[in-house]
Amino acid sequence: MEASKVYYTSFKTSGSENLLQKLRRLCITAGMKNIDFEDKYAAIKIHFGELGNLAFLRPNYAKVVVDLVKECGGKAFLTDCNTLYVGSRKNALDHMDTAYENGFTPFSTGCHVIIADGLKGTDEALVPVDGEYVKEAKIGRAVMDADVFISLTHFKGHEGAGFGGALKNIGMGCGSRAGKMEMHCSGKPAVDQSLCVGCGACVRICAHDAPHITDGKAGIDENKCVGCGRCIGVCPKDAVNPTNWNASNLLNYRIAEYSKAVCQNRPCFHISLVCDVSPNCDCHPENDIPIIPDVGMFASFDPVALDMACADACNKQPVVHGSVLEEQMQHVHEKDHFHMVHPDTNWESCVEHAEKIGLGTRNYELVRI
Structure with missing residues (x-):
């Protein structure tokens, strides 16, 4: 397959151009303005950040993308779907409160926030994808109602997928609560009780009452567990681990197929900012120091090439x-x-499967601007 172009610029600035102006130039050079936005609804998928987390993208970056859509005659909105786990984004009201508290207001971004899968995460569109692992993806309805789809991604580490890039932002992020359950369901964790201190962090984070403390040690009821892996991320002693060693691959395969469901049959454009590269997802109510220095800003019509x-x-x-x-x-x-x-x-496994199902190519040409 012919190489896809991925456009790149560093975070280095000069007195004549700031970071927001560089992002604008990157998007224009990469061809975003070639999309027909006239009188079209444009969903801009972003992670608003869990309360307490400070690694998420600043809303200033979102405003650059929103302004470009509006300049081209489009109707932009920022969107995400509710979370599967307990936290500050588990329903639309809490989710919007979190978005506003983290700075994503209509006054700062120039557009409204719409939680794509509704009040309780049940407003979904069933999208045929006929994949190897997913036949009908459950996508937040507002995402599928849009005419144009744009992903604006904070590129960082992820405890389940390896890293959270464009495909993770699109596939997992646009899945309704039921869709997230479908993607996560193949791997269920277990507790190494020799390491467990009975702190109850796993109990507090679970939305399904699967973990329990007995005689000072945690256990997990597999009949209640949906395999989301949140308990793995919050355990301070690394006592919770997946028991299905293929779970990460299956999770990534389903993320790729959900991404295809979101992107197929309409114009899409993808932007990833590689900064504050925290080891874990912005879904955590905290963030650790970055694992590497800030790298730069990337944009492409191909989400697979972009992630690579x-x-x-x-x-x-x-x-x-x-x-x-x-x-x-x-x-x-x-x-x-x-x-x-x-x-x-x-x-x-995610980018390999995404390439296999025709979502894009891992072969890319990096165009520096």
């Missing part, structure tokens, strides 16, 4: 002193930063 370009750029970066990545290097020695941070994950 971002991953390759990240793996060329030095390790930030004091980061989780530096700590992991004492135990794991690999060239891949994301696999070192989360050794049980395999991010390559």
